[in-house]
């Protein structure tokens with residue numbers, strides 16, 4: 001059973017927009033996601049963010065990158 | 074449905090697709106999502122000439138909802154806000170399990186119409202709306218049982234094959250909706266609509282949707298060929314390039330064009346007669 005995408009956040013503001021009710025926000029693309037795609041982000045209906053979303057990246061690789069950047073500073 | 078129908082001034086049915094299930098307020102700040110917002114848009118569209126209201130339901134955060142309960146809330150609000158328009162519930166839903174796809178048919182009262190996707194289509198890069206024959210048949214069976222008129226959604230020529238093969242299973246007049254756009258939808262070109270119409274038995278009524286910038290030319294062509302039209306923010310967010318539209322504006326423009334071309338806009342009563350609907 002797939003889990004909710006680690007890159008999913010619910011935000012009321014971001015991407016130059018704001019909403020009264022928090023909406024699905026993708027921290028990889030830095031934008032609010034379309035309602036249909038939010039089913040992928042939430043791993044609903046058997047969807048899996050890792051295989052069904054073209055924006056998904058392994059969380060480890062992000063951490064690796066940020067570690068490397070920190071090390072260079 | 075022919076050019077003769079155009080010459081005879083046959084009334085044109087305008088369907089307003091107010092909300093859809095794909096994009097939301099992240100794409101258009103005024104796209105209606107709550108039952109109240111959808112009802113208010115529905116009333117404005119009915120006043121502007123829409124006799125059919127194509128409905129989807131959303132959660133409070135804008136995400137798709139398929140439950141009968143949420144459709145009930147939307148339908149109740151729309152019935153309250155409108156006079157006589159025909160309600161058409163969407164049964165579309167990429168990746169949603171088959172059981173959920175039946176839920177929009179289970180409101181009380183049942184909708185007079187519902188959409189029926191006739192086959193698979195791709196979404197984004199890795200998603201497909203499967204719409205297996207088995208699901209199409211089971212949705213149609215439930216529609217028949219509940220007296221709901223199906224609108225057959227023909228996204229491409231393969232879906233036309235599928236529709237023609239089972240046409241005799243549908244009550245007269247069968248109602249086909251031709252969609253034109255990108256991806257696995259039919260390429261939006263006037264010749265493709267013409268070919269479609271020529272492939273239809275005369276008993277069939279057809280409706281046309283052009284996505285995005287194709288909404289205006291494809292719907293105009295449909296009016297010339299004796300067909301009906303669907304407009305609204307589900308299919309097209311813009312009135313013209315760079316200028317966001319409202320549902321009402323899109324309906325009003327379709328109504329104006331229809332009248333100018335000599336096709337009076339169908340009232341809800343005329344729509345019921347043309348499509349053989351059971352009444353509100």
Ligand code: SF4
Nearest residue numbers: 005026041049053056
């Ligand atoms: S599933 Fe894709 S779009 Fe959704 S949060 Fe994850 S990476 Fe972003």
